[in-house]
Amino acid sequence: MQNDSDEVFSIENIEFECPICNRSKIKAFIREYSAPYFGKLLIYSLICPSCGYKNVDVSSLESKPPTRFILKISEPEDLYSRVIRSSSSVIKIPELGLMIESGAIAQSFITNVEGILQRFKDAIEGLQVWTEEKEKAKVALETIEKAIRCETPFTLIIEDPQGVSAIIAENKEKLIIEEYDPYKS
Ligand SMILES: [Zn+2]
Incomplete structure (x- = not known):
């Protein structure tokens, strides 16, 4: 193999x-x-x-065209799919309302899907939130924890205008790789 x-x-x-x-x-x-x-x-x-x-x-x-990766996560093994993220890419999880923007302060990293959820969790826990926002933050954290336990299916989307990022899926049938136009949203 x-x-x-x-x-x-x-x-x-x-x-x-x-x-x-x-x-x-x-x-x-x-x-x-x-x-x-x-x-x-x-x-x-x-x-x-x-x-x-x-x-x-x-x-x-x-040299690579702008590339979009769409991975469906519905089983625990999907969480172990590897993710190589360049600083030029945008990461979205629409069902959970989560997004990491590209840009100068965006970090490149090599992790797996669970590692990305963990990053979102750390980011929310690190925020100084006002009292009325505390409830929102709590709900967001609970949603992410559910996703980490794979109790709720979700979609991980990475859009990379330089085509450098990559998802190496545990289950290849769940991954869509397509070219896209970065000037159209
Ligand atoms: Zn030093």
Whole structure:
């Protein structure tokens, strides 16, 4: 049986001085992945153990059209589908009213569907909410927790104008990959 994603090339444990704090050696890795449809992806990760500086990004070695990924999540195994998210992409879960915008402060990450739900949960828990908003935040958290327990089906949509992001589905029949026009909403 062949893997969905083959690691072609990997440089581990590169060490250099942290550009932020200069106190510590940064651990870095660069990996090249080759996956069907996605082609070659270059993923790098830098983490400073001293000040917490972190930079993860993914780029494509090939030019790609704007791509939309639509994954239906209805069984626990779907939550383990892998997600490679570039900072240029938008993430939406319409049924839960959740969205992560693209932009300069948007982070790239490599996680799975459960990890994305966890990020939304952390973001809501980190908000300073006014009293009247507390009830709303509580409802939102309960909805996300239900989704993490897979009690409610939902759809994960990633739109990437550079086509770099990827979803590697546990169940391929539940994933739709299509080109889209980023200038039309
Ligand atoms: Zn540092």
